[in-house]
Amino acid sequence: MEEKRSKPALEEALEEHHELIQVENNLARLFMDDTCPAFKVWIEEGCISCQVCQDIAPQVFRVEDGEDCVVLADAARHFGPLREEIEQAVEDCPVEVIKIE
Numbered sequence: 001m002e003e004k005r006s007k008p009a010l011e012e013a014l015e016e017h018h019e020l021i022q023v024e025n026n027l028a029r030l031f032m033d034d035t036c037p038a039f040k041v042w043i044e045e046g047c048i049s050c051q052v053c054q055d056i057a058p059q060v061f062r063v064e065d066g067e068d069c070v071v072l073a074d075a076a077r078h079f080g081p082l083r084e085e086i087e088q089a090v091e092d093c094p095v096e097v098i099k100i101e
């Protein structure tokens with residue numbers, strides 16, 4: 001059986017390996033960009049599937065019909081070049097569930 005790790009341990013693994021980690025407790029997905037290691041993008045619970053973020057940055061956000069928005073698995077390579085668009089999506093999300101740091 002797979003051992004559960006604490007959130008700090010997951011974040012440490014993220015920093016060490018720059019790998020996709022799915023955080024189970026809030027359904028958030030964190031991604032680390034190799035070229036911009038301080039930039040993370042994730043979606044918290046409460047998405048209303050309005051597709052605003054996908055319209056702004058389709059390389060980063062995907063909203064299937066009736067599903068919550070997800071950050072695409074290969075989105076990290078766009079975090080640097082599309083930082084302005086991602087910040088615009090954060091600003092325009094009507095329920096403020098897109099988070100970056």
Ligand code: SF4
Pocket residue numbers: 043046047048049050051052053054061063068069092093094095096097098
């Ligand atoms: S803009 Fe916000 S509410 Fe709309 S699809 Fe994107 S994450 Fe969901």
